[in-house]
Amino acid sequence: MSAERLHGYVAGATGFVGRALVEDLCRNGWRVTAHVRPDSKQLEAFRAEFLGLGAQVDATPWEPEAMASALAQLSPSHVFCCIGTTRKRMARDGADTNSYQAIDFGLTALLARACGQAGGVQRLVYLSSMGASPTARSAYLAWRWKAECAVRACAVPFTIARPGIISGARRESRPAEHAAALVADGVLAIAAALGAKALRERYRSTDDRALAAALRRVATDPAAEGQTLEADQVR
Numbered sequence: 529m530s531a532e533r534l535h536g537y538v539a540g541a542t543g544f545v546g547r548a549l550v551e552d553l554c555r556n557g558w559r560v561t562a563h564v565r566p567d568s569k570q571l572e573a574f575r576a577e578f579l580g581l582g583a584q585v586d587a588t589p590w591e592p593e594a595m596a597s598a599l600a601q602l603s604p605s606h607v608f609c610c611i612g613t614t615r616k617r618m619a620r621d622g623a624d625t626n627s628y629q630a631i632d633f634g635l636t637a638l639l640a641r642a643c644g645q646a647g648g649v650q651r652l653v654y655l656s657s658m659g660a661s662p663t664a665r666s667a668y669l670a671w672r673w674k675a676e677c678a679v680r681a682c683a684v685p686f687t688i689a690r691p692g693i694i695s696g697a698r699r700e701s702r703p704a705e706h707a708a709a710l711v712a713d714g715v716l717a718i719a720a721a722l723g724a725k726a727l728r729e730r731y732r733s734t735d736d737r738a739l740a741a742a743l744r745r746v747a748t749d750p751a752a753e754g755q756t757l758e759a760d761q762v763r
């Protein structure tokens with residue numbers, strides 16, 4: 529299939545990785561639909577920003593029937609799921625750790641089912657996380673695992689990406705994430721100097737743009753269909 533005919537639908541387009549992905553896909557000749565939730569206080573600002581990049585905006589509510597019919601109508605060849613919440617956001621919204629269940633798992637599962645119902649989606653690419661596992665102790669990683677299971681069960685060809693720490697110039701300040709990337713990369717640089725280069729390659733951070741480009745590449749890679757790709761495969 530030629531690049532002109534590819535159409536990416538990006539859920540989580542307003543996030544750090546989502547925005548980089550919209551930009552990357554547009555720059556690489558894809559038709560792009562950026563999803564913005566209808567209750568977003570910045571809906572019009574995002575609309576202007578995405579239109580400026582050459583993407584169209586879809587503001588379908590996060591409801592099963594509405595999402596399935598929007599996907600059926602828009603008919604994207606590829607759907608990217610870059611959705612998720614954070615502890616900081618939960619604290620700000622006065623929510624509890626069940627937000628991982630409602631958002632990281634719930635919205636991903638809703639989107640996966642909607643892709644199946646809509647038909648015609650050639651690949652669902654899910655942005656998960658390093659460490660997602662059925663035995664994970666953290667609520668975040670445990671719900672990420674369940675979200676991965678929902679993607680695997682959705683009857684649509686899929687690729688799951690599990691990046692490590694994502695670095696880069698975020699609009700919103702996240703000092704803990706920035707510090708974690710610096711510490712992890714520093715420790716890994718020392719380990720590499722001592723001979724553990726493979727360890728560094730596996731766990732070092734990646735930035736939003738490199739990750740976006742990797743998500744685009746794996747989306748059309750036949751070898752990545754049905755695969756769960758670890759951090760060193762998505763940078």
Ligand SMILES: NC(=O)c1ccc[n+]([C@@H]2O[C@H](COP(=O)([O-])OP(=O)(O)OC[C@H]3O[C@@H](n4cnc5c(N)ncnc54)[C@H](OP(=O)(O)O)[C@@H]3O)[C@@H](O)[C@H]2O)c1
Nearest residue numbers: 540541542543544545546610611612656657691692693694
């Ligand atoms: N940051 C890292 O180091 C890292 C590492 C590995 C994996 N990941 C995972 O990768 C994903 C994307 O990362 P990111 O840094 O791009 O995240 P981000 O900037 O926080 O973006 C999150 C996206 O999810 C949407 N969202 C959150 N709560 C929502 C809700 N209640 N309803 C609808 N949409 C909602 C946001 O929409 P609004 O803008 O409308 O709120 C935004 O588009 C995350 O889920 C994260 O778990 C992150």
